[in-house]
Amino acid sequence: MKILFSFYPKQDQQSSLIEKFPQADFIFRKPLDEEALKNADILVTYGEDLRASHLKTATQLKWIMVASAGLEKMPLDEIVSRNIMLTNVRGIHKIPMAESILAHILSIKKSLPIMADNQRKGEWSRKLNSSELFGSTAVILGTGAIGCEVGRILQAFGVHTIGCNRSGKMAPSMDTMVSFNRLKEVLPDADIVISILPSTGETKHLLTSEHFQCMKRSAIFMNFGRGDVLKEEELLQALKEESIAYAVLDVFEKEPLQEGHPFWKMNNVIISPHASSHSSQYVVRALEIFCRNLTEWISGSDQLENIIDIKRGY
Amino acid sequence: MKILFSFYPKQDQQSSLIEKFPQADFIFRKPLDEEALKNADILVTYGEDLRASHLKTATQLKWIMVASAGLEKMPLDEIVSRNIMLTNVRGIHKIPMAESILAHILSIKKSLPIMADNQRKGEWSRKLNSSELFGSTAVILGTGAIGCEVGRILQAFGVHTIGCNRSGKMAPSMDTMVSFNRLKEVLPDADIVISILPSTGETKHLLTSEHFQCMKRSAIFMNFGRGDVLKEEELLQALKEESIAYAVLDVFEKEPLQEGHPFWKMNNVIISPHASSHSSQYVVRALEIFCRNLTEWISGSDQLENIIDIKRGY
Numbered sequence: 001m002k003i004l005f006s007f008y009p010k011q012d013q014q015s016s017l018i019e020k021f022p023q024a025d026f027i028f029r030k031p032l033d034e035e036a037l038k039n040a041d042i043l044v045t046y047g048e049d050l051r052a053s054h055l056k057t058a059t060q061l062k063w064i065m066v067a068s069a070g071l072e073k074m075p076l077d078e079i080v081s082r083n084i085m086l087t088n089v090r091g092i093h094k095i096p097m098a099e100s101i102l103a104h105i106l107s108i109k110k111s112l113p114i115m116a117d118n119q120r121k122g123e124w125s126r127k128l129n130s131s132e133l134f135g136s137t138a139v140i141l142g143t144g145a146i147g148c149e150v151g152r153i154l155q156a157f158g159v160h161t162i163g164c165n166r167s168g169k170m171a172p173s174m175d176t177m178v179s180f181n182r183l184k185e186v187l188p189d190a191d192i193v194i195s196i197l198p199s200t201g202e203t204k205h206l207l208t209s210e211h212f213q214c215m216k217r218s219a220i221f222m223n224f225g226r227g228d229v230l231k232e233e234e235l236l237q238a239l240k241e242e243s244i245a246y247a248v249l250d251v252f253e254k255e256p257l258q259e260g261h262p263f264w265k266m267n268n269v270i271i272s273p274h275a276s277s278h279s280s281q282y283v284v285r286a287l288e289i290f291c292r293n294l295t296e297w298i299s300g301s302d303q304l305e306n307i308i309d310i311k312r313g314y
Numbered sequence: 315m316k317i318l319f320s321f322y323p324k325q326d327q328q329s330s331l332i333e334k335f336p337q338a339d340f341i342f343r344k345p346l347d348e349e350a351l352k353n354a355d356i357l358v359t360y361g362e363d364l365r366a367s368h369l370k371t372a373t374q375l376k377w378i379m380v381a382s383a384g385l386e387k388m389p390l391d392e393i394v395s396r397n398i399m400l401t402n403v404r405g406i407h408k409i410p411m412a413e414s415i416l417a418h419i420l421s422i423k424k425s426l427p428i429m430a431d432n433q434r435k436g437e438w439s440r441k442l443n444s445s446e447l448f449g450s451t452a453v454i455l456g457t458g459a460i461g462c463e464v465g466r467i468l469q470a471f472g473v474h475t476i477g478c479n480r481s482g483k484m485a486p487s488m489d490t491m492v493s494f495n496r497l498k499e500v501l502p503d504a505d506i507v508i509s510i511l512p513s514t515g516e517t518k519h520l521l522t523s524e525h526f527q528c529m530k531r532s533a534i535f536m537n538f539g540r541g542d543v544l545k546e547e548e549l550l551q552a553l554k555e556e557s558i559a560y561a562v563l564d565v566f567e568k569e570p571l572q573e574g575h576p577f578w579k580m581n582n583v584i585i586s587p588h589a590s591s592h593s594s595q596y597v598v599r600a601l602e603i604f605c606r607n608l609t610e611w612i613s614g615s616d617q618l619e620n621i622i623d624i625k626r627g628y
Contacts, residue, residue, distance in 0.1 A: 095448045099471065103424040106417035111589075116427060119585045122578045124570035126587050132595060134409045156470035157413065256438035264436045272429060273438045279446055 001025065002060070003294075004040035006032040006049050007067070009283055017287070021294060037061070042297075044290060047071060047088075052078040063297065067286040069093055069277075070226070072199050076310050086308040087293060092285040093277040094149035097196070100276035101150050101224055102157075104248045105192060108220055108270075109133050134158040136191035141183070141206075142225055143171035144314070146196045162186050166202065180206060187214035192222065199226035200313035206230070212238035220246045224276050227252040239268055250276040315339060316374070317608075318354040320346040320363050321381070323597055331601070335608060351375070356611075358604060361385060361402075366392040377611065381600040383407055383591075384540070386513050390624050400622040401607060406599040407591040408463035411510070414590035415464050415538055416471075418562045419506060422534055422584075423447050448472040450505035455497070455520075456539055457485035458628070460510045476500050480516065494520060501528035506536065512628045513540035520544070526552035534560045538590050541566040553582055564590040 005028045009017070018026055027036050032049040037058045043050070047066035052075035055061065066074065066088040079086055107113065111128040118125050138154050140147045143163040151161040151173030163171045164186070168179030178186050180202070187193065193215060197203040207230040215221065221244050223229060232253045238244055249263065250272040263269045279285075293304045308314065319342045323331070332340055341350050346363040351372045357364070361380035366389035369375065380388065380402040393400055421427065425442040432439050452468050454461045457477040465475040465487030477485045478500070482493030492500050494516070501507065507529060511517040521544040529535065535558050537543060546567045552558055563577065564586040577583045593599075607618045622628065 095472070096444070096446060099420060099447050100424050100444075102416070103420035103426055106413060107421050107426055110414050110417040112417055112421055112426070113430060115586055115589070116430070116584075118587070119578060122573060124585075124587045126589050126592070128589055128592065130410070130414075130589065130592050132410060132593055133413050153470055156467055158409070259436060264433060270430075271433045271438075273432070273440050275429070275440050275442055275444065276424075278440070278442065278444050281446060 001042070001298075002027065002036070002040045003042040003044065004029070004033065004036050006030055006043065006045040009287060013283065013287055017291070020291060021298070023298065024294075042294075048073045050074060055079070055082055055084075063087070065089075065290055065293065067283070067290075070198065071308065071313065072226075076313075080310050085304070086310060087289075087304055087306045088308060089286045089289050090306045090314075091145040092282065092289065094145045095281075096279040097146050097224060097276050098149040098153050100250070100272065101194060101222060102153055104222065104270060104272070105220065106133060108246055108248075136160070137162065137189050138192040138194060139164060139183075139186055139190040140174065140194050140196070141165075141229075142196035142198070143174060143177070144196070146224075147194075148172045148174070150194060150196065159192075162190070184211065184214050187211060188216065190215060190219055192220045194222040195225045195229050197225040197229050198314045199228050202313075204228050207234075209234045209237065212243045215244050217242060217245060219244045220248065222248040222250075224248075224250045224272075227255065236262060239266060242268070244268075246270065248272065250274055315356070315612075316341065316350070316354045317356040317358065318343070318347065318350050320344055320357065320359040323601060327597065327601055331605070334605060335612070337612065338608075356608075362387045364388060369393070369396055369398075377401070379403075379604055379607065381597070381604075384512065385622065385628070386540075394624050399618070400624060401603075401618055401620045402622060403600045403603050404620045404628075405459040406596065406603065408459045409595075410593035411460050411538060411590050412463040412467055414564070414586065415508060415536060416467055418536065418584060418586070419447060419534065422560055422562075450474070451476065451503050452506040452508060453478060453497075453500055453504040454488065454508050454510065455479075455543075456510035456512070457488060457491070458510070460538075461508075462486045462488070464508060464510070473506075476504070498525065498528050501525060502530065504529060504533055506534045508536040509539045509543050511539040511543050513542050514626070514628060518542050521548075523548045523551065526557045529558050531556060531559060533558045534562065536562040536564075538564045541569065550576060553580060556582070558582075560584065562586065564588055 001024045003024050003026050007030050008028050014028055039060055041060050042063045044065045047068045055078045061084055063085045069088055069090055109131050111130045114128055137160040139162045140151055141164045143165045148171055154161050155173055161174050163174030163177045164183050166180055168177050170177050239247055246268050248270040251274055255274055289305055296304050316339045321344050322342050328342055353374055355374050356377045358379045361382045369392045375398055377399045383404055423445050425444045428442055451474040453476045454465055455478045457479045462485055468475050469487055475488050477488030477491045478497050480494055482491050484491050553561055560582050562584040569588055603619055610618050
């Protein structure tokens with residue numbers, strides 16, 4: 001059994017894999033080694049290096065593990081037609097992302113940027129207009145691992161959580177649920193609207209000017225999913241018109257956000273440079289999932305974690 | 315029954331009190347009305363206006379409700395000797411304070427000030443050195459309502475909580491407990507050390523240079539209790555020597571923090587101008603406690619909330 005990595009885990013992580021799975025032949029090589037791929041049973045990749053053309057000669061390939069959550073750059077059609085199993089590391093982002101999302105919410109609510117400005121000026125000012133998170137309402141778009149973790153922590157802060165997904169089917173840590181097509185009904189109640197949606201055919205441009213019009217003027221909108229859930233021009237307009245109070249953006253239509261983009265200078269925009277999922281624990285957790293899955297796979301089980309339903313796109 | 319307020323609740327709050335307690339004669343006057351105090355059964359005050367001399371003629375006074383948590387400015391000896399019951403609003407600070415404390419912790423962990431600097435410079439930089447709150451350890455000095463609320467939320471984030479109080483007796487939302495005199499044993503484990511201690515004979519200068527020496531160099535120290543829990547000179551020294559990574563200070567030896575104090579300009583100090591307990595819900599919650607207590611009191615019960623044990627000082 002040949003397992004090809006297209007990135008380098010740390011030396012001790014490599015050793016640990018080799019020791020745990022003596023029956024496997026591990027190859028660690030960056031960039032993606034096309035020759036080695038021809039004989040590989042399993043490919044472990046960050047998901048940005050595999051082209052459809054690579055798969056033509058990868059006749060042994062049965063499983064691709066993407067050590068990332070986004071699958072936009074994967075040749076999904078080829079993977080389906082070749083009947084290759086695809087898994088990702090859905091779930092490992094939930095801790096750093098929920099912490100990042102809460103950090104931004106609380107920072108705004110508790111006026112931390114104003115406090116920092118005052119400190120720079122050496123000014124003791126208690127007029128900060130802080131508000132409370134307790135008792136507020138959040139709409140969470142996307143109720144996968146990350147959305148539910150955000151919901152769980154928001155509930156601990158006494159926030160009413162409204163989840164929103166395709167079906168409207170109940171999800172953990174949500175007080176109520178709506179489906180995408182009923183989103184507008186709940187937006188007027190929301191103090192915070194958080195999108196953690198992946199980029200799929202259904203989520204592209206899901207949020208329109210009309211949605212921002214429905215929100216409270218005091219609402220905080222956060223995009224921590226993918227940039228194409230909205231047209232940036234429409235969000236920009238809503239912010240200029242102050243239809244909402246703040247946008248906290250971790251993702252953008254085009255990344256890195258280009259120099260001179262109006263968002264950089266806007267007081268009601270906070271730019272997090274696609275940094276919310278960063279964690280020193282990232283590879284550790286990705287390899288934990290891989291090891292659990294590999295153990296299952298070797299035993300002949302098909303009960304792997306995070307198998308992707310490619311037709312749905314996540 | 316005469317009830318004297320030395321501050322003005324909002325008009326609708328006054329009306330609601332009058333309506334709820336028709337048997338009481340409410341007087342709302344600011345500043346403290348010494349004449350009215352002579353006949354008052356109950357005084358409701360923010361706790362900064364009552365002098366020992368006032369009590370000599372306040373012969374009817376049976377209960378003082380302080381709509382604040384700190385009692386440092388109250389004439390406690392006179393109150394004891396006159397056998398007047400004292401209550402405060404302990405507990406109403408817990409929500410805004412826990413939110414403030416978490417805001418600062420997460421802001422540091424997720425490098426929000428660095429992100430804001432980069433945005434000001436128009437710089438897309440993902441090198442932020444963010445870290446995770448999950449899996450870290452917090453020592454919480456003071457395990458009253460606020461400390462336990464902070465502990466509860468930290469636990470929701472997957473933080474190991476070590477409470478510290480006089481007796482070392484178990485408190486809610488603490489994974490383990492130590493007494494004040496065993497504090498040094500647990501400090502080396504702490505990623506975050508939070509003091510929420512009131513100012514009493516026992517807590518004054520409880521934290522010394524030695525304690526800062528015990529902490530991790532990466533530790534965040536937060537003082538959200540009272541400034542005199544330490545000598546500012548000793549904390550300053552620890553910060554200059556980088557014995558700890560950050561101090562987040564809501565309280566100081568002298569408030570407002572004087573102009574030109576070195577704290578203002580230090581990169582590893584965050585100044586919150588005694589603002590952590592601010593909340594638009596403050597008076598609402600204080601009056602809720604007062605109403606519950608007044609109902610008990612009228613019924614002849616002595617089971618009031620937040621009766622102060624004046625000898626302990628809280």
